[in-house]
Structures are given as C-alpha cells and as structure tokens.
Amino acid sequence: MSRRPxxxxxxxxxxxxxxxxxxRYMMREISALFIGxxxxxxxxxxxxxxxxEAAYEAFLATAEGPVGSTFAVFAFAxxxxxxxxxxxxxxxxxxxxxxxxxxxxxxxIAAHWFxxxxxSAALWLLAGR
Amino acid sequence: MEIxxxxxxxxxxxxxxxxxxxxxxxxxxxxxxxxxxKVYPMRSHTVAAExxxxxxxxxxxxxxxxxxxxxxxGDWLCDQDAVDFFIREAPRELTRIEHWGCPWSRxxxxxxxxxxxxxxxxxRTWYAADKTGFHLLHTLFQTSLKYASIERFxxxxxxxxxxxxxxxxGVTAIEMRTxxxxxxxxxxxxxxxxxxxxxxxxTTNGAIKTGDGMAMAFRAGAPLKxxxxxxxxxxxLPGTGILITEGSRGEGGxxxxxxxxxxxxxxxxxxxxxxxxxxxxxxxxxxxxxxAFWHEQKKGRTISTDxxxxxxxxxxxxxxxxxxxxxxxxxxxxxxxxxxxPVYEPIPVRPVVHYTMGGIDTDIDAATSVxxxxxxxxxxxxxxxxANRLGSNSLTELLVFGARAGRNAAEAAKHGIGATDxxxxxxxxxxxxxxxxxxxxxxxxxxxxxxxxREMNEAMEAGAGIYxxxxxxxxxxxxxxxxxxRYKNILLTDKSNVFNTDLVEALExxxxxxxxxxxxxxxxxxxxxxxxxxxxxxxxxxxxxxxxHSLARYxxxxxxxxxxxxxxxxNSQPGERVYGGVGE
Amino acid sequence: xxxxxxxLEILRYDPEQDEAPHFQTYxxxxxxxxxxxxxxxxxxxxxxxxxxxxxxCQMAVCGSCGMAVNGEPVLACQTFVRDYPQKIxxxxxxxxxxxxxxxxxxxxxxxxxxxxxxxxxxxxEKEVDDGEYLQTPAQLAHFKQYTACINCLLxxxxxxxxxxxxxxxxxxxxxxxxxYNLDSRDVGRRVRxxxxxxxxxxxxCSFVGACSDVCPKSVDPxxxxxxxxxxxxxxxxxxxxxxxKRK
Numbered sequence: 001m002s003r004r005p006x007x008x009x010x011x012x013x014x015x016x017x018x019x020x021x022x023x024r025y026m027m028r029e030i031s032a033l034f035i036g037x038x039x040x041x042x043x044x045x046x047x048x049x050x051x052x053e054a055a056y057e058a059f060l061a062t063a064e065g066p067v068g069s070t071f072a073v074f075a076f077a078x079x080x081x082x083x084x085x086x087x088x089x090x091x092x093x094x095x096x097x098x099x100x101x102x103x104x105x106x107x108x109i110a111a112h113w114f115x116x117x118x119x120s121a122a123l124w125l126l127a128g129r
Numbered sequence: 130m131e132i133x134x135x136x137x138x139x140x141x142x143x144x145x146x147x148x149x150x151x152x153x154x155x156x157x158x159x160x161x162x163x164x165x166x167k168v169y170p171m172r173s174h175t176v177a178a179e180x181x182x183x184x185x186x187x188x189x190x191x192x193x194x195x196x197x198x199x200x201x202x203g204d205w206l207c208d209q210d211a212v213d214f215f216i217r218e219a220p221r222e223l224t225r226i227e228h229w230g231c232p233w234s235r236x237x238x239x240x241x242x243x244x245x246x247x248x249x250x251x252x253r254t255w256y257a258a259d260k261t262g263f264h265l266l267h268t269l270f271q272t273s274l275k276y277a278s279i280e281r282f283x284x285x286x287x288x289x290x291x292x293x294x295x296x297x298x299g300v301t302a303i304e305m306r307t308x309x310x311x312x313x314x315x316x317x318x319x320x321x322x323x324x325x326x327x328x329x330x331x332t333t334n335g336a337i338k339t340g341d342g343m344a345m346a347f348r349a350g351a352p353l354k355x356x357x358x359x360x361x362x363x364x365x366l367p368g369t370g371i372l373i374t375e376g377s378r379g380e381g382g383x384x385x386x387x388x389x390x391x392x393x394x395x396x397x398x399x400x401x402x403x404x405x406x407x408x409x410x411x412x413x414x415x416x417x418x419x420x421a422f423w424h425e426q427k428k429g430r431t432i433s434t435d436x437x438x439x440x441x442x443x444x445x446x447x448x449x450x451x452x453x454x455x456x457x458x459x460x461x462x463x464x465x466x467x468x469x470x471p472v473y474e475p476i477p478v479r480p481v482v483h484y485t486m487g488g489i490d491t492d493i494d495a496a497t498s499v500x501x502x503x504x505x506x507x508x509x510x511x512x513x514x515x516a517n518r519l520g521s522n523s524l525t526e527l528l529v530f531g532a533r534a535g536r537n538a539a540e541a542a543k544h545g546i547g548a549t550d551x552x553x554x555x556x557x558x559x560x561x562x563x564x565x566x567x568x569x570x571x572x573x574x575x576x577x578x579x580x581x582x583r584e585m586n587e588a589m590e591a592g593a594g595i596y597x598x599x600x601x602x603x604x605x606x607x608x609x610x611x612x613x614x615r616y617k618n619i620l621l622t623d624k625s626n627v628f629n630t631d632l633v634e635a636l637e638x639x640x641x642x643x644x645x646x647x648x649x650x651x652x653x654x655x656x657x658x659x660x661x662x663x664x665x666x667x668x669x670x671x672x673x674x675x676x677x678h679s680l681a682r683y684x685x686x687x688x689x690x691x692x693x694x695x696x697x698x699x700n701s702q703p704g705e706r707v708y709g710g711v712g713e
Numbered sequence: 714x715x716x717x718x719x720x721l722e723i724l725r726y727d728p729e730q731d732e733a734p735h736f737q738t739y740x741x742x743x744x745x746x747x748x749x750x751x752x753x754x755x756x757x758x759x760x761x762x763x764x765x766x767x768x769x770c771q772m773a774v775c776g777s778c779g780m781a782v783n784g785e786p787v788l789a790c791q792t793f794v795r796d797y798p799q800k801i802x803x804x805x806x807x808x809x810x811x812x813x814x815x816x817x818x819x820x821x822x823x824x825x826x827x828x829x830x831x832x833x834x835x836x837x838e839k840e841v842d843d844g845e846y847l848q849t850p851a852q853l854a855h856f857k858q859y860t861a862c863i864n865c866l867l868x869x870x871x872x873x874x875x876x877x878x879x880x881x882x883x884x885x886x887x888x889x890x891x892x893y894n895l896d897s898r899d900v901g902r903r904v905r906x907x908x909x910x911x912x913x914x915x916x917x918c919s920f921v922g923a924c925s926d927v928c929p930k931s932v933d934p935x936x937x938x939x940x941x942x943x944x945x946x947x948x949x950x951x952x953x954x955x956x957x958k959r960k
Contacts, residue, residue, distance in 0.1 A: 002626045003307055004728035005810035005818045010876040019784065022873060025921045089920065092936035093943060100851050168767075169819065171864050172775045186844075227845045230833035230896060232853060232860050239847030263774055264860065271831045271889075283823075306812055335769035368746060371772045435746075462772060465791060579758035622762035625727045628813040631762045 031078035142166035143173030144527035145506030146321035152535025154276035178262025179374035181254035182524035184219035203515020289561035308626030324485035330586035344640035357652035361419035362483030367436035441475035495534035516660020574620030776865035834901030859892035868924035884924035884934035
C-alpha cells in the first residue's frame, strides 16, 4: 500500500568506529589475534630449541630484536587487556550463590586476579628468573 | 473494505482482554479469536499497576471479610451478588496465573505471600514485588502465545461497533500502519479497553487511557453506569502524575503535612498508633485519603512546590533493605523523576486521577444490554467497586471478569447467532469509514486537538474534581457541550495514511469528550456524597434517594439522559463506613 | 523553575512524501525537569502535529518510547533534557526498519519473542483448587532479574550482531527464554532448545555486551545468553556422552 519501511543499513566495515563501547569490544577481540601470534612465536622457539643451541640463539636474537620486542610489548598489553575483560565478565557468565546470597561480582573478579598473579608468580619462579 | 471473519472479536489486549482471549481459547479451541489492540499488548496500561491483586488464601482470612471490606469500601453501591462471585473466584484466578508462571512474591516456606492494603481488614493482597501489573500482563501475554486460535491485530485502532437491531455483529478498526479500515465480523465482541483517566489533566494513567471502548459502546446504545465515580489515588508524583503504589503504605509508609504531622488522624482515620494497623490511617480507603489532602490544602498545611501542593510520604523508617526488597520500583521512580531517594528523604506526593469506577453497564456475566456485546475490566462497571474501589481489587477484577466474559462469549458463539444481514453490517461499516474519512479529508476548520483537549481537561478538573458543587458542575457541563460542538471544527494537519497519530488523537479526543460529558452530567444529577463523589452542597449520603446506579444514555446532539437502577443488596445492609480505631 | 531553549534535531520520514528520512529541527523551551518525551510532546502539541512516535506510561514500564538520542538507544520518558547540550539529535531506534518518523517496524522482534516459547512448561500439572506451586524466595531470586524485561527493544538497537545478522534471535528473546529455563516450576529447556541453542540463537552472540549496557531495567541479557551457552554446552555433552539420560 502506501507503506514503505525504510531500512538504514549499518556500515559492515566501519560499524565499530561509531561508539567507544564497540571499539573497546574490537580491541578485546583483536587481543586474541596478538595472543595467538605470540603462541606461534613460542612454538617456533620450542622447535628451534629442539634444533640445537645455535638455532635457539638465532631465534632469541630475532625475538629480542627491535621488531620482536615491540611486538612482545603489544602482545603483553593485549594479553593483560584480554584477561581484564575476561575476568570482568566471569560473574555474568557464572553467577555464584553461597548460603542463599549472591556473591558480589567484585569478589569473583578479585579472586580471578589473585589466581592470575599467583600462577604468574609461580611460573616466573619456575622459569628460574 | 477488507472483512475479517472471526468468531470473537476482543477490543483491548491488556489484562482483561488477554485473559478473555485465553478463556475463549480454552473453552473451545475451534473458535477463532481476533485480539485487537491500538498498542502492542505489553504496552497496555495494566503494566503500570504496582501494588497487588487481592484474593483470600490465608488461614486468618475469610470470604466474608473480603466481601464486607469491598462493599463498605464501595460505600454500598456495589452489586453484592457480583461481589460475592468476584471474591470467591479471586483466589482461583490468582492461583491459575501462578500456574502460568506469574512470579508472585513468596513466604519463606514457598507459599504465595500477601501484604496489607488500603481498606482491607485482613491482608490479602498477592504481590510480585511492586510491579504486580507488569508481571500479570507479561505472564498473560506470554501465556496467550500458546494458543493458535488467538490471532492478534496489534496497532489497530477500533472506531465503531456494528450494532444492527440491538445486536452487535462486530467492530471496525483502522490498521494504523496503512491507515486502512477493516471490518471484523464476529459473533460476539468483548470490550476490554480500560478506563479514561486522560479526561483529567493530572492522572497516573498513560496516554492510551482515553476511554475509546466506553465511548464506542456508549454511542452504540449501551449505557454507561456510575460515571460520576472517579478515583483519585492519594500518592502520585507531582508533575508527571507517576503512581507511587499503595503498597508503600502497606509496608508501613506514613503521610505527613508540612508540619511533619500525620494529618489523617484528623479525618476519622486515627488514632495514629498503634501503627501499622489495617484499615486505619494511611491504610484507609483511597477516597478518604484524597479528600483529606483536599482539606489540608484548604487549611494551608500542604507543602508548596513548582508542580502544585504536595504532602510527604515518608518511608525512611522502613530501612534500605526492606525498601529494596519490597518497594524497589518506588525507589527507582522517586530517584529518577523527583530526585528523591526514599531511603533518606520523604517523597512528595499528591492525589491524581487514577481509576474510573464507572463504565459500560454490565451484569454479573460481563454482558452488556446490547446482545453479543460484553465488557470486562476498568472499562466495565459490573459493579463490584461501587462508589470507591479498594486498591488491589482491580487487577483481580481483570482476571475474574476477563475470564467470565471470555467464557460467556464463547458459549454464545458456540450456539450461533442465527441469520445475519451482511448488507446492513457492511453498510454500518461503510458509515464508520465515511465518518473517519470525512475527518481525514476535511480542509477547513480552526480547532486544534491539543487546545481542545486542554480545555476539556481544565473543565473536568474545575468542575468534577475531588469536591464538586452544583455551579462548578453546571459550568463544566456547559463548557463540555461547547467543546463537543467545537470538536466538529477540528482540522487535521497530518494527511499521511501511514501511522497517522494526528488522526488517532483526534478520534481519541472524540471518545474522551463523550466520556467526560457522561461523567459531568452523572455527577450533576447525583445530589449526595458517596465514596469518591463528594458534593460540597450535598455533603451527606442519601440512601433513600440515591442507593442506585446512575445510567447515562448517549444522545448525538444533547447531554446524555441520566436515569437510575437499583443496586443488588444481599448480605450487607448499608451502614457507616468506619476506619481507624472506631472500626475495631 | 527555569526554562532553557533546546534545539531538537529529529529524523522525519513519511513514505508517502519522502524518498528517504531527513532531519528537521525544532526550537523547544524546556523546563529543567523535562524529559525528552516532554519536549517531543511539546513539538507535537504546539509546533508540528505530524510528528509521529510511540509513548504511553511515561514511567519506563511500558517500553513504548524507545528512540536514539545522540546515537544512544534510550527511553525518552527517562532521559532528561538537562543532561544534554543545547542541540539534541533524536532518531528512531537503529536496526529496525523505519515505518514513520520515530516509529519502527517491530515485527521481527515480535516473531523472535514468540519463537522461543516464552511460557511456562510446567514440571507437573496441578489443579487450581490444589493451590499454588511452591517456590522459595531463593528459587524466585534465581530468575527474578530476567523477568524485568519491558520489551523496549533498546538491546536490539545496541547489538551489532543483530545489526549485521538478520536471523539473530536477539538479547531480549534469549533473556526471556533464560527466565523460563531458570524458573523452578519449568521444564521447558528442551522445547526451547531448537530456537535458543542454535546458530541463530545464543551462538550468534559474541558477548559484545552492549545490550546489557543500554538495558533500562538491568535485565543483563548478555549474562543470560552466556549462562545459556554454558547450560547448553552441558546439555550437548550429556547428549553425546550419556544419551540414555536424556528424558
């Protein structure tokens, strides 16, 4: 009839630039990319280790060089951001009720950070540094 | 015009309309149901009700008690056979909706909890936090989705009932998104369109409460009963008129004037202590509380604000935990709209129009005087509320009489309605369409919808407020008749067919004017004070002359003719309404 | 009470006259306690009768008045003019086709709401005269939050997945399914599974969380969906590892 509903299409490429909450979401998602690449770097390192000391030293030289270090800094920052955002949402995905009362989200998040720090410290010590 | 053939057409998809639709579907799944509403069902104003729904279930309660509270609360204008039926059905309907998933608040042992409410000797108000209407409506809507026989027509504005030779054969409605009129040809029609609070300027009611169903039935020959009885809810936020539930007083809230004094004790509702006490002080009936405010205002003891005079509703002594558990919505509303946190400060409140006791005259079977036409909910007047409704009886009423209307309409439809003259029905439908098209296509006229609406509101507030008198009512009635004439000069600015709210508001204004005239004229004729109808010139109740329902009959040119019919009295003889300490 | 002049830039669209939506500006003298809804009502009553929008309760419980104010989906009756600069941009909710002015076509949402079977599938049948199902306050608290949805569509408007993927069932519908799944009186998780736990259901959600951000009733649909993912994964493994246990 005289109806003609108008469809406003979102920008398929640029929708996430429209609001800060979408940009933060994309940063969170992209962090997985950086973490994934870093895992690959570790795997390559392991492989080079199995190829002998020379190969491993060569690997370390690349990994600790300017490009490698810059990447490592970004990867580390994204990893922390990834953990931060993950911990923030755990109370939503797994709400906890103890003795009839809802455990406040802040406590669940704090517990995750505590575990994170504990495990990181343990690994640091084990690595002998 | 497109014709939709159906068995039962239900106009209005709020609590009563949805309950009626489910009742028809359960009574006979083969019956086709057209559920027609001018808004999506979850927008219906049932959603805004807060406090609760009354029903006898606890050991300390009895049907007699609920019966007596209701009849006395209604100042003996209730039809007692209907009240008796209502209170007995109440717990069954409330349990039924619990079975459908309604999240009633509970006692520690898992049983449904009840809270005290105004005018009730024993606490019997079932509640779902302080959003009972919201939960009832959503439970009903979601449950209605189970039934394939219910076909919904959302955002269809109904305009006229098709009444041929005293029998209702359907209804015409505008499909709002296309502007096209449709004829719903049906064996029965149930009207469940709600009240008409928007006739007044200050109301808890949402924009949609414009009395369309009342006006449609009125014009089609069904009388409107007890229209002079309009309830003012004592506690609404100034400015917006947003409702602050009676439940806040049920939980122990108190009302104080500008001196911090609990003034209700000066109006036969005291003594102030012990508190809380059912049927006393802040738990008195709504009409008495609103009238007390009026007197306090006259004495200059109310607090002046930018939005008129207020009193204070103090909840501070309840404590944050109790407020968050029992009255979370009250806290939210108060903070959002008046910037007051009830945990720390008292809430400014004043009486505003809330409920229409009057409505389409129906009997105990939800049937009107027009064959095939039923009505239920706030738009109807059975009457179980009489001259003043007790809080929490209305939500229950939606369920009890919505179901009753549905079952009876289904029964009537099953038996068939004999031969129908399709030509006559279509001619009536065409006349309805022409009426709307004439308004739509008019190019001359100088009256504005918003201007006329405002003048109607002002006339009602001035003449038919909490306290009325002969001269104010006469003046208002004259003004309203003039407004009725001037309405013919309305000019629409919006000429689109697509979702034309200018047109819908114009039609709603027409409904409101018809309803307002009925209210004012009925009030003018009732020369006594009873319940929520208070006359300064006739301050006493006059049972010998006025223990009767008023019946307003529509006239196209003149004021409605008002006559009277008897009230059905069974067990409770008219007595004195006693609240407070005297009632013990 | 002071009055401040606001400029409302409102997106208009009349399909009978307009090729596409366009902005129109109105100058409105706003009182300091006005909401955007009050300003819009002023426009309609005093300036332009053709302005079209939905509203009713004006107390944030009916869900009618959702619209985008300065790009953010909000309820107009709960959004105060005093919190905004002088120029305010008002548009219909994103991600829905525009019917007329600020009125969007809600059909898709209604269909999806209905598709999740949002009604109680009782554990046991009970006669009305046998009284209510028992439910402790703790059991009620378990699902209560998810009953609060007023169907205002703000979450659909904020959700980028819904924007990009037409078939996504969406936050409110999935939260409502979760409400019933958590209700101690209900055993309907199986019957809702097909619509809820499929690729267009919970698995389309990537936990952006915008829905929960904009929800005026703190329903937290994002939480509902993640919890459903966990429950559904558990169901899946049960089905695969212990098929005999499925009722």
